[in-house]
Amino acid sequence: MSAASPLDAPDAPPKRTRRLRLAAWAPVIVLMVLCAIIAVVNPNFLTFGNFVRITQTAAIPLVLGIGATFIILMGSIDLSVEGILTCSAVVLSMLVLNGANSNDLGILGALIVLAIGGLIGLVNGLIHVRLRIPSFMTTLGTWFIGVGVANALLGGMAIRITDPVIRGLAVERFLGFPWGVWIAALALIVAVVIQNHTRFGRYLFAIGGGEDLAVLSGIPVARVRITAFALAGVFYALGGILVAAQLGLGNAQIGTGRLFTTVTAVVVGGTSLMGGEGGVLRTLVGVLIVVVLSNGMVLMGVPSSVQIGVQGLMIIAAVASSIDRSKLRVVK
Amino acid sequence: MASFLRHIASDRVRQWLPLATLILLIVIVGTLEPVFLQPATLLDLAGDTAVLFILASGVTFVIMLGGIDLSLQSMASLSSVIVALTLPRLGYAAFPAAIAAGALAGLLAGLAHTRLRIPSFIATLAMGGVLASTALVSSGERSITLGADDRGYLGWITGTLAGIPNVVIIGLVVLVVAHILQAHTRFGRYSAAIGAGEPATYASGVKVNRQKVIAFVLSGGFAALAGIILTGRLASGSPTLAAEMLLPAIAAVVVGGTAITGGVGSIWRTLVGALIISVVRIGMTFLGVNIFAQNIVFGAVLVLAVAITIDRSKIPIVK
Amino acid sequence: MSAPDAVLALVDVTKTFPGVKALKGVSIDVRPGEIVGLVGENGAGKSTLMKILSGVYQPDGGQIVVGDKPVRLTSAAEANALGIAMVFQEQSLLTNLTVGENVYLGNEAQFTRFGIVDWRRLYAAAARQLAKVALDVDPRNRAEDLDFASRQMVEIAKALTLEEVAGHLVILLDEPTSVLERAEIDVLFSRVRALKDRASFIFVSHRLDEVLELSDRVYVMKDGAVVAEMPAAEADIPKLHQAMVGRSLQAEYYRESLQRPPGTEIRLEARGLGLTGAYRDIDFTLRAGEILGIAGVIGSGREELTRTLAGFAPHDAGTLTVNGSPVRFANPAQAVDSGVGYIPRERRVEGLVLFLPVSANITLPDLGRLSRWGLIDGAEEKRIARDWVTRLKVRTPGIDALCLNLSGGNQQKVVLAKWLNAKARILILDHPTRGLDVGAKEEVYELVRTVSAEGVAVLLTSDTLEETIGLSHTVLVMRDGTITHRTDASPGHKPAQVDLIPHMV
Structure with a gap:
């Protein structure tokens, strides 16, 4: 088998490998082409101001997408993005300095919210793993529970956030970028470290690549799955904090449409819904594609309500072009 | 907890659990609030359940063969927009037009699912986005109130027949049609077979993809019909009219005892499930629970019902 | 019963599944540095035995002895900890991970400090493991880029990582040659022989010539029992075959008198x-x-x-x-x-819809004939189903019973009935x-x-x-x-x- 090195063995497909690498770069190419086209049509696209605007728009979907990427890498799905995000934003607005009650927990409030997000995610994971309920069903339930809790807390009202630190995330800038962008960047770095440099990160890929084989290799699959859902919850909660900071308020409608953008970004970036392929850096590319496209559409005067439809078509195109159909016997 | 659920699930009791739950709930709510048991209130309940039941019947076809349709609330909303926009020009033809649009959307979702082999939850999630966008753009992102002239076309929805609200009768017609489709036609049998064992059904020469597409077409058509009835009851169409109906509809199917894994279920169970959801909702209203916060209960009920009805032997790896 | 110096022994192991006695008191022992061949027809119990040794199934009776201690194996991890490793016929590497990651999958703890995996050390260690099996592949390659023979060697390299924890190993090779070319098989065999001082092997294969070529000693299984054990040097293909089949051919077993031109x-x-x-x-x-x-x-x-x-x-x-x-x-x-009617190998997957009743399975391919104005004639369906159940002597509580609850033979009759009913x-x-x-x-x-x-x-x-x-x-x-x-x-x-x-x- 030194003789049967990958290059000359009949079963070793070096061509396929190269194509795979090319496929991995496809989203990046799409992003660059997209930028080029928009820049030609509207030179304003290339200004520093617009660049800051794009990063600012991308920050929240990126944080949400990172959380969802961990789940999708395992071949599962998390539909509870909006539930956890909304719940977090509303709770945050009630804990920090606000226009409705006398709380003033500041940063501590934000930390509590991250813990709550992690807790809801933990519940997702426990229900999914312990009761053996498919993740899309479990998280469909928590999606609505989360939004319901937000509604129960507010009863359809909105709470204005007056806490200067929280507001500052969106308003104050460092080196020209709002603090929210820096936080998202930090979240990305943390996520890359988790994904590439910890056992947990490797196990996500192993589970997505073949859960039965992962079990045989002694990987604690149940624990990894539960941890992943909890971790995703923390990222959604961080997204909730950033959303609340950006809008300066918390209400129960604050998450509407976020799930859609998140799933679009993850799959457009090239993370496979089957699991085992992809990663948070690809999600960064996916987020940028979605954000640049909508930024370009705004610059060209397309109504924003069209965007959700465009994203729907992008999901179908991205998933359809990435699924290895030969592997699937039954698609449900 | 898991072993308790297994006990319920493995028992023959499971089959009668939904009906028993329904009766128990009616008794509880009736005891707390005797008004509930008066014929007028019960007819109101039936009327309120009709829309939910129609939505749930459509998605029952999809769930029976092991798929899911997450686009039905967007479709129902779009249908209301279509009716509200075209009623002045088309008159009664607006209704079949809306249903045709629903069937078309179902067809596209079904083709995306079967031809492109995209999992149904993602295909219909994406289709839901396209439909929502269409509804928002065509309505100008606002709700459209119907004028007095147009309301004349809505009598078949809002009227009564021998004291019974027409919506209830429409619901019954849907029940009969859906029951026949599901229990007495080849499509219904094939659906159950696909849900219970797709490879064997395929190997037996059944055109599996065709049955799946039919199920999505029916789901889209039924969702559109539900949207029409909502339009009639509210005398307006809106791109977010049915936004809160996805969860109750799926919950109704699952609570009724149809397994999310497919193969096991019936329209009757969906009827029982829809009634349970309605009674719970009324009960919560009596208790003064915020209408939006009711989602907490529905979400929990959904997860619990899935836990009880799911057939774990069919899914060696739960993703 | 077991040899005194055995590293691994099964003593009188039994395993029963609903309706089938899969293992009827099987005793096998493996000595240090020995390659033990295991042959038998499909259904003889080889795979059940492998699954018991790798901790997937637990025996109903008998003992598993490792070294001189009786053990219970309730998971793959436990089997691994005792030095029992499994190499499957194909696809047991995660193709989306690198070779090195596969070698140490589940055992990264030794390379982890403060939660961070030191990949450089892991890959260096993986390279040393690959050298043990003389496989010249960069451990940073993805597993999917390797040919099947190399993947097999990676699996053995992975099994050898257990040496560090368990000392002498027993490696189960389950049909390792089925996807390999002859030249690759030669290489595999020479590597396995070269590893005999590190490990014992149990070699399961349906290719008798290969078993004779590689093994030191051969066990023959039939109908859930060991029916013969002999040194490979004393065995030949006809002898093994005779033991596997176990009976002189009776013409009437296959109803040859009913065979018409x-x-x-x-x-x-x-x-x-x-x-x-x-x-x-x-x-x-x-x-x-x-x-x-x-x-x-x-x-x-x-x-x-x-x-x-x-x-x-x-x-x-x-x-x-x-x-x-x-x-x-x-x-x-x-x-x-x-x-054309197809009676598939995977009867419970492709043959029958297990969760549908007998009647619905029988009529599934030919529902069109039963339908009038689009509606299925339920009474006629029942009549047809009863007719076939009687004609083929299907033993079932009734035509409404789920196929799930039928025995294998009766399930197969239902599959046959559905095609006969469809006039295949x-x-x-x-x-x-x-x-x-x-x-x-x-x-x-x-x-x-x-x-x-x-x-x-x-x-x-x-x-x-x-x-x-x-x-x-x-x-x-x-x-x-x-x-x-x-x-x-x-x-x-x-x-x-x-x-x-x-x-x-």
């Missing part, structure tokens, strides 16, 4: 049939009332040919004609429309007696004879050569995707197995 009408004909990567230049005719058996080992192309005829894998060369008209089955529905004129039998006990097998043979006598054309692939020869009128032998031999097998002219084997391997 086939008709003249050609039902199915293949001319130059081919499917890229699977088989090529296949010619045969199948007449009404004829049973055509196809013999061949895994990889001979006969399984793929069967799938083509059943509509799962359309051919891409040559012609296929059914009753004189050319066909190309794009899906099973088209095959069914042409009068060509039956593709893909390992029709797999997993059935002897009594059920005989009933299936009798039914096959009956339908054959009624003019149904049958194409058969089987688990055993004996069954293929016993049932068929004509036997085709395939090897490497082509037909290498064809022979008459009418009663009185049945060929001997030893005459066919040279054409198979």
Whole structure:
């Protein structure tokens, strides 16, 4: 088998490998082409101001997408993005300095919210793993529970956030970028470290690549799955904090449409819904594609309500072009 | 907890659990609030359940063969927009037009699912986005109130027949049609077979993809019909009219005892499930629970019902 | 019973599944540095035994002894900790991970500090493991970029990482050669031999020549028991075969007296049939009332040919004609429309919808005939189902019972009933007696004879050569995707197995 090195063995497909690498770069190419086209049509696209605007728009979907990427890498799905995000934003607005009650927990409030997000995610994971309920069903339930809790807390009202630190995330800038962008960047770095440099990160890929084989290799699959859902919850909660900071308020409608953008970004970036392929850096590319496209559409005067439809078509195109159909016997 | 659920699930009791739950709930709510048991209130309940039941019947076809349709609330909303926009020009033809649009959307979702082999939850999630966008753009992102002239076309929805609200009768017609489709036609049998064992059904020469597409077409058509009835009851169409109906509809199917894994279920169970959801909702209203916060209960009920009805032997790896 | 110096011993192990006694008191021992061969026909209990050793199943009775201590193996991890490692026939590496990650999958703790994995150290260690098996591959390559033989070596390298925790190892090789070329097999064998000072091996294979070539000692299993044990030096293929089959051939077992000469009408004909990567230049005719058996080992192309005829894998060369008209089955529905019925190997997956009642399964391929104005005639359906249950003597609580609750033999009768009800004129039998006990097998043979006598054309692939020869009128032998031999097998002219084997391997 030194003789049967990958290059000359009949079963070793070096061509396929190269194509795979090319496929991995496809989203990046799409992003660059997209930028080029928009820049030609509207030179304003290339200004520093617009660049800051794009990063600012991308920050929240990126944080949400990172959380969802961990789940999708395992071949599962998390539909509870909006539930956890909304719940977090509303709770945050009630804990920090606000226009409705006398709380003033500041940063501590934000930390509590991250813990709550992690807790809801933990519940997702426990229900999914312990009761053996498919993740899309479990998280469909928590999606609505989360939004319901937000509604129960507010009863359809909105709470204005007056806490200067929280507001500052969106308003104050460092080196020209709002603090929210820096936080998202930090979240990305943390996520890359988790994904590439910890056992947990490797196990996500192993589970997505073949859960039965992962079990045989002694990987604690149940624990990894539960941890992943909890971790995703923390990222959604961080997204909730950033959303609340950006809008300066918390209400129960604050998450509407976020799930859609998140799933679009993850799959457009090239993370496979089957699991085992992809990663948070690809999600960064996916987020940028979605954000640049909508930024370009705004610059060209397309109504924003069209965007959700465009994203729907992008999901179908991205998933359809990435699924290895030969592997699937039954698609449900 | 898991072993308790297994006990319920493995028992023959499971089959009668939904009906028993329904009766128990009616008794509880009736005891707390005797008004509930008066014929007028019960007819109101039936009327309120009709829309939910129609939505749930459509998605029952999809769930029976092991798929899911997450686009039905967007479709129902779009249908209301279509009716509200075209009623002045088309008159009664607006209704079949809306249903045709629903069937078309179902067809596209079904083709995306079967031809492109995209999992149904993602295909219909994406289709839901396209439909929502269409509804928002065509309505100008606002709700459209119907004028007095147009309301004349809505009598078949809002009227009564021998004291019974027409919506209830429409619901019954849907029940009969859906029951026949599901229990007495080849499509219904094939659906159950696909849900219970797709490879064997395929190997037996059944055109599996065709049955799946039919199920999505029916789901889209039924969702559109539900949207029409909502339009009639509210005398307006809106791109977010049915936004809160996805969860109750799926919950109704699952609570009724149809397994999310497919193969096991019936329209009757969906009827029982829809009634349970309605009674719970009324009960919560009596208790003064915020209408939006009711989602907490529905979400929990959904997860619990899935836990009880799911057939774990069919899914060696739960993703 | 077990040898005193054994590193691993099974003592009187039994395992029962609902309806089947899979292991009836099996005793096996493995000595240090020994390669033990394990052979037996499908259903003899080899795979159950492997699963018990790798902690997937737990035995109902008997003992597993590692070193000199009785142990319980309740998971793969426990088996690993005791130095028992499994190398599967294929696809047990995660192809989306790198070779190095696969080697240490689940054992990264030693390279982890403060939660961060030191990949450089891990890859260096993986390279050392690969060197043990003399595999010259960069551990940073993805596993999917390797050929099958190299993947097998990676698996062995992975198994050898257990040395650090468990000392002397026992490595289970489960059909490791089934996807390999001959040259690759030679390399694999030499590497395995070279590792004998580090580990003992249990080598499971259906290729008797390879077992004899590699093993020091051979166990033969049959019907859940060890029926022979001999040093490989004293064994030869006929001897092993005799032990595996275990009985002199009784003509009546296969109901040969019921075998009628086939008709003249050609039902199915293949001319130059081919499917890229699977088989090529296949010619045969199948007449009404004829049973055509196809013999061949895994990889001979006969399984793929069967799938083509059943509509799962359309051919891409040559012609296929059914009753004189050319066909190309794009899906099973088209095959069914042409009068082809498929009795699959995976009876519980593709044969029956287990969660539907007997009646619905029987009528599934032919519901159209039962429908009037789009509605299924329920009374007629019940009548038909009862009729078939009576005619085929299906033992079931009723036609409303779920197929799930039927025994294997009765399930197979329901599969047959559904095709007879659909008036299939060509039956593709893909390992029709797999997993059935002897009594059920005989009933299936009798039914096959009956339908054959009624003019149904049958194409058969089987688990055993004996069954293929016993049932068929004509036997085709395939090897490497082509037909290498064809022979008459009418009663009185049945060929001997030893005459066919040279054409198979």
